[in-house]
Amino acid sequence: MRITVQDLTKRFGKNEVVSRISFAIQEGECSPSSDRRAAARPRCCA
Amino acid sequence: MFTLLGPSGCGKTTLLRLIAGFYVPDEGEVRFDDRRVNEVPPHERGIGMVFQNYALWPHMTVFDNIAYGLKLQKIASATIAERVGSVLEKVKLGSLGDRYPGQLSGGQQQRVALARALVLNPKILLLDEPLSNLDAKIRISVRAEIRKLQKELGITTVYVTHDQEEALTLSDRIAVFNQGRVLQIGPPRELYERPQSRFVADFIGINNLIDGTVQAADPARKTLTVTTAAGELAALWDERLHPGDTCVLCVRPENAAINAPVDGQNRIKGRIAFAAYLGNSLRYDVELEHGQIFKADIRDPWHHEEFPVGTAVSVSFPASSTVAIAGDR
Numbered sequence: 001m002r003i004t005v006q007d008l009t010k011r012f013g014k015n016e017v018v019s020r021i022s023f024a025i026q027e028g029e030c031s032p033s034s035d036r037r038a039a040a041r042p043r044c045c046a
Numbered sequence: 047m048f049t050l051l052g053p054s055g056c057g058k059t060t061l062l063r064l065i066a067g068f069y070v071p072d073e074g075e076v077r078f079d080d081r082r083v084n085e086v087p088p089h090e091r092g093i094g095m096v097f098q099n100y101a102l103w104p105h106m107t108v109f110d111n112i113a114y115g116l117k118l119q120k121i122a123s124a125t126i127a128e129r130v131g132s133v134l135e136k137v138k139l140g141s142l143g144d145r146y147p148g149q150l151s152g153g154q155q156q157r158v159a160l161a162r163a164l165v166l167n168p169k170i171l172l173l174d175e176p177l178s179n180l181d182a183k184i185r186i187s188v189r190a191e192i193r194k195l196q197k198e199l200g201i202t203t204v205y206v207t208h209d210q211e212e213a214l215t216l217s218d219r220i221a222v223f224n225q226g227r228v229l230q231i232g233p234p235r236e237l238y239e240r241p242q243s244r245f246v247a248d249f250i251g252i253n254n255l256i257d258g259t260v261q262a263a264d265p266a267r268k269t270l271t272v273t274t275a276a277g278e279l280a281a282l283w284d285e286r287l288h289p290g291d292t293c294v295l296c297v298r299p300e301n302a303a304i305n306a307p308v309d310g311q312n313r314i315k316g317r318i319a320f321a322a323y324l325g326n327s328l329r330y331d332v333e334l335e336h337g338q339i340f341k342a343d344i345r346d347p348w349h350h351e352e353f354p355v356g357t358a359v360s361v362s363f364p365a366s367s368t369v370a371i372a373g374d375r
Contacts, residue, residue, distance in 0.1 A: 001092070001169040001202050003065060007074035010060055018057045018064065019226040020074065025048045025219075027202055 002027050047196055049205045051213040052223030053249070058206050059174055061223075065204060066172050067091050078170065091170070094163030094201075098175040100155045102147040102162075108134070109143035112162045133165045136195060153184040160192065164199070171196070171203040177212065189216055210250045214238065222246050243375040247296040254302070254340050256295040257373070260287050269365050275336040276314045280365035292373030299329060301367035302342035304359050311362045316340060318357045323347060332361055 003025040010018040050058040063069045065076055067088035076083050083091055102111050109130055116126045134140050137157040147155050156176055163171060176192070177185045193216050196203050207213050213220050214234040221231045222245075230237060230246050241247035247255060258274035268283040272295060281295050319339060320331035328347040332340045342361050344350045353359060 002077075002079050003170065003202060003204070004077040005061075005065070005074070006077070008061070008064060008071050008076065009073035010057075010064055010069055011072050017060045017226050018071075021061060021226075021228050022074075023221060023228065023231055025202055025204065027200075 047193065047203045047205055047217050049207060049213045049217040049220045050223060051207055051210060051220050051250075054208055056223040057226040058208075058223045060226075062172055062174055062204060062206050065170075066093055066095055092168055093170045093172055094166055094168030095172045096156070096159045096163050096174065096176045098178045100147070100152075100159045100179075102155060102158055104147050106146070107143065108139065108145050108147070108150070108158050111147070111158055112165050115162065115166050129165055130161075133161045136164065137161045137191070151184070152180050153188050156180065156188060157191070160195070164195075168201065171201045173203065173205045175206055175208070177207075178209075185212075192216070214250070222249065224249075240369060241296060242371065244294050244371060247294070247369070247371060252299055252341055254297040254299065256297070256338070258293055258295055260289050260291045260293055260370070262289055263287060270370050272370060276334050276338065276340075279312045279314075279368065281368040281370040282365060284370055286372060287370055293370045294373060296369040296371060297340075297363050298367065299341040299343040300327075300345065302340070302361050302363040304330060304332070304342050304344070304353070304361055306362050308362055311364045312368060313360050313362045314340065315358070315360050318353045318355050318359060320355065321352055328352065330359075332359060334361075 006022050008018055008021045009016060050061060052058045060069065064071055067083065067086060071084060078091065106114070112130045112133060113126050116129060134143055137160055139154060139157055139161065142150065142154065147158065150158065177189055180188060189212060205216060217234055219231060219233055220237055222229045222237065224245050230242050237246060237250055241250065244255065247253045256274050256276055256279070258272040258279065260270055261273045261278065262271040263283060265283055270281045270283050270287060272279050272281055272293060274295065279295060287293055314334055316332040316334040318330055319333040322329045328344040328350060330342050330353070332342055334340050340361055
């Protein structure tokens with residue numbers, strides 16, 4: 001199941017504990033190790 | 047596995063509880079697939095949750111702890127027995143169903159908590175610092191089991207931890223948190239090798255941080271020249287940095303060498319201030335001429351004769367492992 005969090009904010013009293021958080025987590029969020037290494041390769045590498 | 051990583055009090059557990067439904071957000075929304083779940087109570091979200099303190103019933107056996115949620119759903123006894131047996135096998139506790147939590151080790155109790163979450167066939171698994179109460183060796187073995195199980199079952203999993211090594215080992219992607227905000231999201235290697243802020247560079251692993259000003263940018267050679275208190279240093283080119291910009295250079299101790307006869311690298315002079323033997327490496331604190339401490343690792347201490355404190359040395363490191371971050375990030 002995909003989880004999407006959009007501009008999430010939670011305050012306790014005056015304190016903003018979670019501020020405008022956004023991201024998406026894909027189903028399973030796991031991949032074979034080779035794909036994972038490729039995906040992880042820094043994008044600004046020469 | 048997606049990990050929320052940050053120091054204590056940064057908001058990561060609050061975010062997990064917002065996803066679980068224990069808190070209702072003041073602004074924004076949480077969606078599971080296309081369904082908005084802001085007002086859906088936790089027990090209707092199809093989640094399984096594991097807590098740091100296990101939260102097992104001490105007066106119930108392992109079997110009854112795991113079966114509890116299924117009994118509430120009024121599932122037939124034979125089906126409950128089958129599902130609990132199956133999940134106990136998955137977490138390698140097949141023979142311990144009759145024990146009470148107090149008769150189990152911490153690692154076994156956490157596996158019962160994991161089994162209790164999994165037996166409900168959740169669509170999403172939420173893990174809140176599940177290994178923090180375990181000692182170092184058990185932690186490593188349980189985290190390997192969690193990772194294996196998550197891959198086998200393919201459940202979308204959100205993992206909360208303050209332990210950066212745990213996050214690097216377990217995660218497909220990590221969101222680094224500080225003061226209620228996400229600073230960077232990426233695979234472990236990207237966060238370690240290409241931090242985008244001083245906080246991320248400093249929080250994940252050990253980094254030498256050297257402040258400076260960009261002197262020149264050379265996109266053709268993929269390098270920046272940076273003026274620092276330690277002299278002129280070369281770093282990886284970054285399109286966001288231009289001459290005159292302030293920046294911080296990040297150098298990992300494992301990328302630095304002491305008294306290495308290598309040309310074409312950054313080189314700084316200093317004196318040995320301290321040596322820490324770490325078993326698989328030896329970490330020197332080198333006091334640079336301008337007073338900053340620079341950490342450099344010797345990766346094979348077996349074949350290295352330790353420099354006495356006060357020895358004058360030169361530290362070298364390549365531009366290709368020197369990352370520049372904009373000074374205001």
